Amino acid sequence: MPSPLRAPTGSIGLLTAAQPGPTASGVGRATVPRWVPTVGGAVLVLAGLRRRSGAGAALATAGGALAYVGLTGRVAAPGWVQSRLPARGERGLVVERAVTVLRPPEELYGVWRTLENLPRFMPHLQAVTASGDGRSHWVAAGPAGSTVEWDARIVAEQPNELLRWESLPGARVPHRGEVRFSPAPGERGTEVRVRLEYDRPAGLLGATVAQLVGRGADRQVREGLRRFKRIMETGEIPTNDGQPRGRCR
Amino acid sequence: MKAVCWCAKDTLRVETVADPSILNPRDAILRVTSASICGSDLHLVGGYVPTVQSGDILGHEFMGEIVEVGPAVTNLRPGDRVVVPSFIGCGQCYYCRQQLWSLCDNSNANAWLSEAAMGYAIGGVYGYTHALGGYAGAFAEYVRIPFADVNPLTVPGDGLPDEQLLFISDAFPTGYMGADFCAITPGDVIAVWGAGAVGLFAMKSAKLLGAERVIAIDRLPERLRLAREHFGADEVINYEQQRDVVEALKEMTAGRGPDACIDAVGMEADSPGLDDVYDRALQAVRVQRERVHVVREAIMACRKGGTVVLLGVYIGLPDKLPLGPAMNKGLTLKMAQQHGQRYARRLLEHVQRGDIDPSLVVTHRVSLEDVPHAYTLFKHKDDGCIRVVIRP
Ligand SMILES: NC(=O)c1ccc[n+]([C@@H]2O[C@H](COP(=O)([O-])OP(=O)(O)OC[C@H]3O[C@@H](n4cnc5c(N)ncnc54)[C@H](O)[C@@H]3O)[C@@H](O)[C@H]2O)c1
Ligand SMILES: [Zn+2]
Ligand SMILES: [Zn+2]
Numbered sequence: 001m002p003s004p005l006r007a008p009t010g011s012i013g014l015l016t017a018a019q020p021g022p023t024a025s026g027v028g029r030a031t032v033p034r035w036v037p038t039v040g041g042a043v044l045v046l047a048g049l050r051r052r053s054g055a056g057a058a059l060a061t062a063g064g065a066l067a068y069v070g071l072t073g074r075v076a077a078p079g080w081v082q083s084r085l086p087a088r089g090e091r092g093l094v095v096e097r098a099v100t101v102l103r104p105p106e107e108l109y110g111v112w113r114t115l116e117n118l119p120r121f122m123p124h125l126q127a128v129t130a131s132g133d134g135r136s137h138w139v140a141a142g143p144a145g146s147t148v149e150w151d152a153r154i155v156a157e158q159p160n161e162l163l164r165w166e167s168l169p170g171a172r173v174p175h176r177g178e179v180r181f182s183p184a185p186g187e188r189g190t191e192v193r194v195r196l197e198y199d200r201p202a203g204l205l206g207a208t209v210a211q212l213v214g215r216g217a218d219r220q221v222r223e224g225l226r227r228f229k230r231i232m233e234t235g236e237i238p239t240n241d242g243q244p245r246g247r248c249r
Numbered sequence: 250m251k252a253v254c255w256c257a258k259d260t261l262r263v264e265t266v267a268d269p270s271i272l273n274p275r276d277a278i279l280r281v282t283s284a285s286i287c288g289s290d291l292h293l294v295g296g297y298v299p300t301v302q303s304g305d306i307l308g309h310e311f312m313g314e315i316v317e318v319g320p321a322v323t324n325l326r327p328g329d330r331v332v333v334p335s336f337i338g339c340g341q342c343y344y345c346r347q348q349l350w351s352l353c354d355n356s357n358a359n360a361w362l363s364e365a366a367m368g369y370a371i372g373g374v375y376g377y378t379h380a381l382g383g384y385a386g387a388f389a390e391y392v393r394i395p396f397a398d399v400n401p402l403t404v405p406g407d408g409l410p411d412e413q414l415l416f417i418s419d420a421f422p423t424g425y426m427g428a429d430f431c432a433i434t435p436g437d438v439i440a441v442w443g444a445g446a447v448g449l450f451a452m453k454s455a456k457l458l459g460a461e462r463v464i465a466i467d468r469l470p471e472r473l474r475l476a477r478e479h480f481g482a483d484e485v486i487n488y489e490q491q492r493d494v495v496e497a498l499k500e501m502t503a504g505r506g507p508d509a510c511i512d513a514v515g516m517e518a519d520s521p522g523l524d525d526v527y528d529r530a531l532q533a534v535r536v537q538r539e540r541v542h543v544v545r546e547a548i549m550a551c552r553k554g555g556t557v558v559l560l561g562v563y564i565g566l567p568d569k570l571p572l573g574p575a576m577n578k579g580l581t582l583k584m585a586q587q588h589g590q591r592y593a594r595r596l597l598e599h600v601q602r603g604d605i606d607p608s609l610v611v612t613h614r615v616s617l618e619d620v621p622h623a624y625t626l627f628k629h630k631d632d633g634c635i636r637v638v639i640r641p
Contacts, residue, residue, distance in 0.1 A: 102343050188343055223361065230355045234339040235321065236273045238358040238373065238395060243272065243385045246254030246264035246304040 277397030308388030334589030340399030424450025515561025
């Protein structure tokens with residue numbers, strides 16, 4: 001039986017409705033006493049866990065976020081609202097995420113540069129096929145079991161340091177991506193920084209929608225980077241899917 | 250197979266569940282020969298710890314025999330006898346490399362959940378909530394061991410019985426880590442709150458690490474006796490008879506205070522005093538989960554510039570902690586879930602040399618069927634219960 005709990009990953013647009021979250025995109029002070037969100041958060045976490053569904057996982061995440069509000073008095077949970085609307089000079093919604101991996105940059109770059117590897121750790125990607133000329137074809141999970149496909153090309157590469165790509169004309173959500181590898185201080189491995197910039201989907205303008213889509217993307221990138229780190233450091237992704245559990249009936 | 254599952258608060262049930270199987274290349278399957286109910290399980294079963302789910306298999310203190318290994322495990326073979334640390338490490342992240350195994354970056358399968366509650370995810374642990382990985386526990390005939398190439402301690406197949414080795418899984422390294430955190434120097438007096446298995450191992454470890462004097466604090470005569478007779482306590486305080494523990498410690502140390510204070514009690518501490526009424530009232534309305542009486546006492550009792558170590562488990566945001574006294578007295582606070590892999594080999598040597606007999610904490614032996622009953626016994630400390638050994 002699969003574990004009822006999964007990391008809250010999913011395709012862009014799929015998760016958005018079920019993701020209650022902080023309304024402010026920045027960091028603000030909670031006006032209620034700290035313990036209120038904390039207790040509420042714990043309850044939500046538990047309620048979410050009992051439901052054993054995607055919505056349940058979302059609820060649990062929201063609960064975690066609320067608990068976090070209680071813990072810190074900040075309205076932004078870690079990893080939630082890192083995406084932001086474009087600043088001047090930027091064209092679309094920006095997602096920025098980073099992780100530190102205890103492996104040398106050349107190893108990490110090598111794995112990433114072989115784009116076919118990406119679906120191993122980016123949960124929403126189903127397949128990437130590269131053709132020799134720097135072009136690639138991407139297939140991702142879309143809403144309601146559908147798939148979304150697009151073509152991309154590599155626009156910059158500096159071995160062991162940087163890789164930049166962008167979608168080719170015709171992509172439903174035009175975007176540009178970049179990953180940088182730089183040594184972390186003091187034998188701590190390599191800092192891997194991903195930056196994605198999405199053009200706003202046509203017809204879906206408005207800050208709210210963009211923000212919600214961004215959150216889904218943000219979560220994908222965060223969990224994707226976590227998996228990347230885990231594969232690179234340990235050779236596998238920890239799981240409890242398929243382990244025994246009781247029924248309590 | 251048979252397994253003990255958490256079904257609801259204070260409700261454990263023995264269920265028939267599927268056998269575990271290898272899910273990842275570095276997994277192994279262990280046939281559990283001995284396991285034990287830990288004080289941490291009391292907090293969990295008693296409903297103090299969130300993210301446990303109905304149907305979860307409990308149990309994190311255990312040992313047994315390897316029956317199957319995944320393709321990436323080359324240093325273990327079926328038939329090997331091993332003790333398994335309760336916290337799971339990957340062996341390859343920054344934290345595991347620093348010997349801070351319970352802080353492993355990679356072993357928690359539900360890292361996002363732990364991260365939401367604590368800012369950063371800590372490692373996974375067997376049978377102890379979904380926030381800490383959601384791994385099936387060892388109160389079962391078989392259990393899956395993730396990262397089996399780096400976690401289990403292989404022990405000789407013959408010679409020492411399970412009961413001498415079992416606690417190297419959890420309670421013994423926890424106590425030893427507590428004593429280690431005290432950075433003991435000659436002349437040091439160490440006070441230990443709680444004379445359960447964790448406290449007893451902390452006391453003995455403090456002696457092994459050179460403490461001058463150890464003072465044990467509890468209320469249960471059988472535990473205090475064991476502390477004095479076998480686990481290195483030189484003096485004991487029965488907190489039910491001696492109402493002011495802080496004052497008593499001050500007197501016993503001629504006005505200096507203990508050099509280090511170890512909390513081996515945790516979130517269900519009781520106290521006869523007023524702050525207990527306050528804590529329980531808050532607990533009753535679910536405002537806070539834990540009772541932190543022992544932390545308060547330890548901070549107040551500790552000498553200036555001394556060390557306060559928390560081994561007892563806390564999970565939330567308790568109130569009324571004497572941070573002012575801690576700051577002004579220049580205390581060092583150290584705490585952690587146990588880094589068992591760091592100490593396992595050293596502890597095995599102590600047991601083999603006869604420096605310590607961990608089996609002295611065992612008071613009851615049961616089968617899986619009897620675990621729900623044994624849990625109640627342990628919870629209420631009835632029948633002199635200190636540690637229950639389960640033989641599946
Ligand atoms: N840090 C870790 O990795 C780790 C590992 C194992 C256990 N633990 C924790 O250590 C604690 C002790 O575990 P255990 O298995 O020994 O539990 P236990 O229940 O057997 O022992 C707790 C003892 O504390 C005593 N006590 C209660 N209130 C007290 C007070 N006010 N002053 C002094 N003593 C008091 C009880 O009488 C009992 O003897 C628990 O909180 C457990 O969760 C932590
Ligand atoms: Zn334990
Ligand atoms: Zn690790």
